[in-house]
Amino acid sequence: MLRGGIIGLGIKGTQYIELISQDPRTEVAGIYDIDKAKTEELAKKHGLRGFASAKEMFEEADLDFVYIGTPDFAHTEYVLQAAGYGVNILVEKPMATSYEEALEMAEAVKKSGVKLQVAFSNRFNQPFIQVKNAVDSGEVGEILSINTKLNDTIYVPTKMLSWASRSTPAWFLMSHTMDMASWLKGKRAKTIYATGVKQHLVKMGIDTYDALQALVTYEDGTQAFFESQWVSPEGAPMIFDFKFDLVGTKGSISVDTQDQMFHITKDSLKYRGTMDMRVNGRLLGQTAFTYQAFIDALEKGIQPSPSIEDGLENVKMLVAVHESAATGKVITVN
Ligand SMILES: NC(=O)c1ccc[n+]([C@@H]2O[C@H](COP(=O)([O-])OP(=O)(O)OC[C@H]3O[C@@H](n4cnc5c(N)ncnc54)[C@H](O)[C@@H]3O)[C@@H](O)[C@H]2O)c1
Known part of the structure; x- marks a missing residue:
């Protein structure tokens, strides 16, 4: 079972709690949001482990991958951290809001050898x-x-x-x-x-x-x-x-x-x-297909698509x- 972490627990992050939980290949091993009350509330609601910082989650949750669903301008820090800890990454679009940051991400990902997919769900x-x-x-x-x-x-x-x-x-x-x-x-x-x-x-x-x-x-x-x-x-x-x-x-x-x-x-x-609907209690549609493509790539050991080059x-x-x-x-x- 692949262990997934989630950073950013807003509209997209909460969808990913559901997606990671419902996929028989994966489980939610940790969640983190800058809003401590939100982290605690969702951890309690779904019986998950909430962390006080992303660093703590990377150090303690033994993650295979992380989903980054923070606001557009707040992806970089976590992509760099995940790459540093050797954790595969599914990051929301746009990958970054500056080209320098996107390049820094690409270098860190290349250096660490982790896999990264940009969630261009369309x-x-x-x-x-x-x-x-x-x-x-x-x-x-x-x-x-x-x-x-x-x-x-x-x-x-x-x-x-x-x-x-x-x-x-x-x-x-x-x-x-x-x-x-x-x-x-x-x-x-x-x-x-x-x-x-x-x-x-x-x-x-x-x-x-x-x-x-x-x-x-x-x-x-x-x-x-x-x-x-x-x-x-x-x-x-x-x-x-x-x-x-x-x-x-x-x-x-x-x-x-x-x-x-x-x-x-x-x-x-x-x-x-x-586009995103529940069928027999499972969330299906473009967001689920985006996630499944990422997990398929991790399981096959291939580079996911849309790739970091697409993001750049x-x-x-x-x-x-x-x-x-x-x-x-x-x-x-x-
Ligand atoms: N792929 C798609 O179709 C799609 C659709 C909507 C949004 N998005 C993207 O997903 C990302 C999140 O969007 P959303 O609609 O879920 O936003 P949101 O505002 O609902 O959620 C963002 C969450 O991140 C938390 N947060 C803010 N700054 C943080 C930080 N520095 N560290 C940790 N947590 C932080 C907030 O507290 C909030 O809970 C954005 O990049 C957005 O463009 C993608």
């Missing part, structure tokens, strides 16, 4: 598995253009996340769509031009972008456009709006995950998420998005 989101299959089979030919939109309602930066001012819609949302484009194309970005709007949330005391838009030109001359904003009205039927269109030389593909295939209407219309490239692109939005310049990425 690679395991069912419609996108079909997109990848169609692209890889050559059905749509060579990809010429991609157009993506991944937006959230204003609930996310104002009520769901306490740390939105230390992230942006690009770190939190565009990290997904940029990774998907790189994954599907198998090409690296050459230049990025981005613009951003910083008005509405700033007025509400949350110092971050409302919206960011980026135009990426890849090394083969093809292009992709990315929009991410997190200020849609809370009345939207779904917390996110995710659209993905690509055009190739032989055909096009269009995905709209806004419609989650289930609609319920009371005083207003709501879609209900079908993603951070490099997102750093360029922020630099371009701040300076108005086209940034050369590779």
Whole structure:
């Protein structure tokens, strides 16, 4: 049985308590959150061992792997620690919020020889598995253009996340769509031009972008456009709006995950998420598939995917998005 630790016990971390516990190959050997009361409460609720620090957990829990579900800006310290203790790592996206930190992680992981997967869970989101299959089979030919939109309602930066001012819609949302484009194309970005709007949330005391838009030109001359904003009205039927269109030389593909295939209407219309669902008491869907892929790789002794290189490239692109939005310049990425 593989022994897993969890660092960061928020929305994602608590999902991972469930995922690690329900997989017959793994068990939760320790949990830690900077919020001591939360660690203690969840340890008591699930009969787990809570630790007062990550260091203590690495030293005492005999971990085979750790899941890092801390806020976007707080992954680095724990990746470095885990690598130092020889513990395999599943880290949330974006891998880091600075390229220097991402590079430091990559060096530490390489030096220690541990395995690292970045939890780009949309690679395991069912419609996108079909997109990848169609692209890889050559059905749509060579990809010429991609157009993506991944937006959230204003609930996310104002009520769901306490740390939105230390992230942006690009770190939190565009990290997904940029990774998907790189994954599907198998090409690296050459230049990025981005613009951003910083008005509405700033007025509400949350110092971050409302919206960011980026135009990426890849090394083969093809292009992709990315929009991410997190200020849609809370009345939207779904917390996110995710659209993905690509055009190739032989055909096009269009995905709209806004419609989650289930609609319920009371005083207003709501879609209900079908990406992560309980079936016979087990949490299944894209997050579970992400986790299973990581454990499969550990069991087979192979490098997991999405890899640390995917994480690094993603951070490099997102750093360029922020630099371009701040300076108005086209940034050369590779
Ligand atoms: N893969 C996906 O689809 C997906 C979806 C949502 C969020 N995420 C990512 O997962 C990460 C966590 O997001 P969330 O929505 O669970 O956030 P959250 O705010 O619900 O949870 C974060 C937890 O980390 C704890 N924390 C904060 N700073 C810490 C530190 N320095 N050390 C230890 N614990 C600390 C907080 O107390 C909180 O319990 C983020 O990087 C986010 O972008 C990924």
